[in-house]
Amino acid sequence: MAPIKIDIDAEQTEFEKEVASTEDWWKTPRQADIKSTENCRIAEYRKEEYASSRQALKLWNQMQEHLGNGTYELTFGATDPIVIAEMAKYQQVRTHECGSHWGPLDQIDKVQTVYVSGYHCGFTQVLEPGMDQADYPWDTIPKVVEKIHRSQMWNDRRQHQIRMSKSKEERAKMLAYDYLAPIIADADMGFGGLTSTVKMAKLFVESGVAMIHVDDLASGMKRFTTGQGRTIVPTSEYIGRLTAVRMQFDIMGAETMLLMRTDLIKAQFMTSVIDPRDHEYIIGATTAVEPLTAVLAKAMEVGELSLKDLVRVGDDWEKTAGLMTFDEAVKAQATEEQYKAYEASIVFPTALSKRREAAKKALGKDIFFDWELPRSREGQYRYKWTMKGITERCLAVAPLGDLTWPRMDFPDLAITGEIHAALRAKYPRRLFCFGYTNTYDWAGAGFSEADVKDFPSKMAKQGAIFQIQPTWCVQGIRHYADESAKMFREEGMAGYVRDIQKPALAVGRSGLEDLGAYLTDAFFETIGARDGIS
Numbered sequence: 001m002a003p004i005k006i007d008i009d010a011e012q013t014e015f016e017k018e019v020a021s022t023e024d025w026w027k028t029p030r031q032a033d034i035k036s037t038e039n040c041r042i043a044e045y046r047k048e049e050y051a052s053s054r055q056a057l058k059l060w061n062q063m064q065e066h067l068g069n070g071t072y073e074l075t076f077g078a079t080d081p082i083v084i085a086e087m088a089k090y091q092q093v094r095t096h097e098c099g100s101h102w103g104p105l106d107q108i109d110k111v112q113t114v115y116v117s118g119y120h121c122g123f124t125q126v127l128e129p130g131m132d133q134a135d136y137p138w139d140t141i142p143k144v145v146e147k148i149h150r151s152q153m154w155n156d157r158r159q160h161q162i163r164m165s166k167s168k169e170e171r172a173k174m175l176a177y178d179y180l181a182p183i184i185a186d187a188d189m190g191f192g193g194l195t196s197t198v199k200m201a202k203l204f205v206e207s208g209v210a211m212i213h214v215d216d217l218a219s220g221m222k223r224f225t226t227g228q229g230r231t232i233v234p235t236s237e238y239i240g241r242l243t244a245v246r247m248q249f250d251i252m253g254a255e256t257m258l259l260m261r262t263d264l265i266k267a268q269f270m271t272s273v274i275d276p277r278d279h280e281y282i283i284g285a286t287t288a289v290e291p292l293t294a295v296l297a298k299a300m301e302v303g304e305l306s307l308k309d310l311v312r313v314g315d316d317w318e319k320t321a322g323l324m325t326f327d328e329a330v331k332a333q334a335t336e337e338q339y340k341a342y343e344a345s346i347v348f349p350t351a352l353s354k355r356r357e358a359a360k361k362a363l364g365k366d367i368f369f370d371w372e373l374p375r376s377r378e379g380q381y382r383y384k385w386t387m388k389g390i391t392e393r394c395l396a397v398a399p400l401g402d403l404t405w406p407r408m409d410f411p412d413l414a415i416t417g418e419i420h421a422a423l424r425a426k427y428p429r430r431l432f433c434f435g436y437t438n439t440y441d442w443a444g445a446g447f448s449e450a451d452v453k454d455f456p457s458k459m460a461k462q463g464a465i466f467q468i469q470p471t472w473c474v475q476g477i478r479h480y481a482d483e484s485a486k487m488f489r490e491e492g493m494a495g496y497v498r499d500i501q502k503p504a505l506a507v508g509r510s511g512l513e514d515l516g517a518y519l520t521d522a523f524f525e526t527i528g529a530r531d532g533i534s
């Protein structure tokens with residue numbers, strides 16, 4: 001291929017125009033709360049028009065409305081286009097007669113969006129299924145989002161074709177649905193190195209996603225049956241992941257939204273102590289015991305130990321190690337005045353080395369504290385989650401994205417209230433997410449049915465205007481599939497006609513029009529292909 005001739009001055013003028021337009025874009029209301037990366041000088045910068053931007057603006061506007069009205073979006077996890085098409089029937093009713101005008105605000109109800117769960121995709125959308133370890137290829141969920149978005153666009157076209165084949169009088173009697181619900185997808189921890197995070201962010205924009213969430217979990221270190229569930233990465237690594245996404249969205253000029261999730265709540269481990277912002281929360285031994293790994297190695301010499309056996313050996317070791325944070329170790333040995341003097345001399349973020357110096361100065365002696373001794377066989381450091389630690393981390397990354405999600409698998413308005421208030425003290429328009437789990441025992445925790453009904457609106461009043469039940473796509477589908485399989489086994493077609501076909505046809509859900517029978521035939525009419533019969 002022969003090189004092209006470039007007018008250097010014209011090229012420079014065009015690039016400066018692009019830079020100027022990016023800086024103007026960053027001043028729009030949608031972008032105003034975001035600290036974009038100063039990357040628009042990156043030569044790769046090319047602002048394109050993306051469906052992702054259209055859908056992100058739609059989602060952002062929905063959120064502004066919820067923020068203004070004290071309402072909230074509550075949706076559930078799904079990946080099947082048929083499920084997602086049915087979800088659209090519980091969204092605004094749009095009448096084509098008034099263009100793309102949405103139904104009145106009071107018609108905005110829940111289920112205005114679609115959530116794509118990593119937990120679900122890691123089992124159903126991959127060649128090799130598995131538990132929610134986010135160990136599947138990083139392009140798995142972007143491809144699922146693209147499939148969903150294409151099906152939404154197809155349904156929108158199909159619906160338009162049917163409607164415009166009818167008279168105005170007939171159309172006035174027909175319901176129309178907004179199939180183009182914004183899609184929010186689980187981007188897990190960004191999938192390893194920062195370049196894979198950048199590529200994943202690019203693929204998500206090109207897939208039509210409206211928003212993704214990225215968390216601070218360590219890759220592949222979740223444990224599900226031993227109670228040692230969550231390992232997180234240092235604050236610096238978390239910031240790196242989110243900055244990689246922010247940079248890629250900025251390079252593309254995409255309006256795509258970023259939901260920043262932290263799994264600090266109930267986290268027990270951290271992969272590294274490289275960031276002094278985390279030192280306050282790292283747990284160490286305060287007695288000169290053998291390293292835990294040496295004790296575990298000895299225990300394993302006597303024979304095969306299960307994970308739970310190893311946890312038990314670890315629990316026994318803990319009783320001798322005096323595990324606590326450095327501040328707790330100082331407090332245990334200081335007088336009230338000495339501890340006050342110690343606290344007054346440390347400012348955030350204070351590395352352990354500085355804390356040791358401050359303690360020696362305040363107490364006149366060294367404090368024995370060794371965070372290496374409790375390290376696990378995978379090298380994890382012990383971590384103590386605190387409200388202060390969560391708030392610090394959420395504040396550190398807030399300007400990089402749109403919403404904050406301090407993930408917790410138990411509904412506690414006191415915890416979310418404190419964290420959300422701390423964020424809003426600095427970022428008054430901060431929006432939040434809350435996710436529900438499929439196993440929480442609401443009744444056992446004292447919630448009445450009325451409490452459960454009211455919980456989402458109470459959470460919304462704290463700013464969590466985006467709420468998800470991500471695992472309906474596993475628990476819900478299993479439940480209905482189980483019922484259907486049982487019905488087929490026990491009653492065959494009689495059960496199918498009674499329980500599925502009759503109620504479905506009663507509301508016109510034959511499946512034909514939903515799968516495009518009219519549109520396909522319209523192709524034949526247009527192409528003029530005749531098979532000699534029709």
Ligand SMILES: C[C@](O)(C(=O)O)[C@H](CC(=O)O)C(=O)O
Pocket residue numbers: 077116117118119120132186407435436437438470471
């Ligand atoms: C939201 C989530 O990331 C998902 O993959 O759906 C999971 C869901 C769950 O485990 O309940 C999560 O919250 O980690």
